[in-house]
Amino acid sequence: VALIICIYILNSKEAFSAQGKKLVLAVCxxxxxxxxxxxxxxxxxxxxxxxxxxxxxxxxxxLLCFVCxxxxxxxxxxLISCIVGITNIIPFFGPFIGAIPSALLLLMVDPEQCMxxxxxxxxxxxxxxxxxxxxxxxxxxxxxxxxxxxxVLVGGGLFGFIGMVIGIPVFAILYAYATRSINxxxxxxxxxxxxxxxxxxx
Numbered sequence: 420v421a422l423i424i425c426i427y428i429l430n431s432k433e434a435f436s437a438q439g440k441k442l443v444l445a446v447c448x449x450x451x452x453x454x455x456x457x458x459x460x461x462x463x464x465x466x467x468x469x470x471x472x473x474x475x476x477x478x479x480x481x482l483l484c485f486v487c488x489x490x491x492x493x494x495x496x497x498l499i500s501c502i503v504g505i506t507n508i509i510p511f512f513g514p515f516i517g518a519i520p521s522a523l524l525l526l527m528v529d530p531e532q533c534m535x536x537x538x539x540x541x542x543x544x545x546x547x548x549x550x551x552x553x554x555x556x557x558x559x560x561x562x563x564x565x566x567x568x569x570x571v572l573v574g575g576g577l578f579g580f581i582g583m584v585i586g587i588p589v590f591a592i593l594y595a596y597a598t599r600s601i602n603x604x605x606x607x608x609x610x611x612x613x614x615x616x617x618x619x620x621x
Contacts, residue, residue: 461595462588465560469588472556477507479555480547487539494528495521503540507547512580514544560591 428435439459443452481504488496499521506517518540525533553564562570567587574586602612611617 461592465591465595466588468560469556469591472560473508476547476552476555477504479551480504480507480543483543491535493525493532493536495524499524509584514540514547556587560587562587562591562594566590566594
């Protein structure tokens with residue numbers, strides 16, 4: 420039912436957007452309405468960028484898994500690569516969810532392949548979690564790699580699994596508003612808003 424509802428909502432998103440704008444303009448003052456529209460635009464870009472970035476990240480991990488498994492000559496290459504890529508969309512728990520059934524498949528064929536596969540998955544997920552993931556998600560949400568890791572850790576610590584999933588886009592929105600506020604204050608005081616002017620060498 421949820422999937423069908425999502426399809427209907429996506430199919431009518433332009434109409435819903437126009438109705439929402441009419442409602443906001445009818446209820447709020449122009450200045451307030453403009454702030455609401457700006458907030459909606461930032462949310463749309465941030466959450467959209469995060470989802471797109473996560474899908475690209477998972478696709479790359481699935482392809483890397485496929486290439487490496489093909490090189491090593493392991494069994495069920497395409498099936499396992501699809502499982503690893505799809506479950507990688509879920510932050511933190513995804514790699515384990517994908518690795519366990521994949522390892523069990525290989526265990527039934529060859530225990531040695533299963534052992535080496537687990538070592539390979541551990542290395543692949545370290546690469547994804549520490550290098551690829553923060554880089555892609557940082558570029559898509561406008562956050563540096565450190566802030567991506569920070570958002571996931573704090574979100575997970577405060578709100579558990581849900582916090583891990585939505586922590587990055589929510590923090591990106593807060594970060595964007597904090598940056599705007601700081602830049603406005605600096606402009607009022609006559610200071611530069613360019614970050615390079617505040618480097619130690621400068």
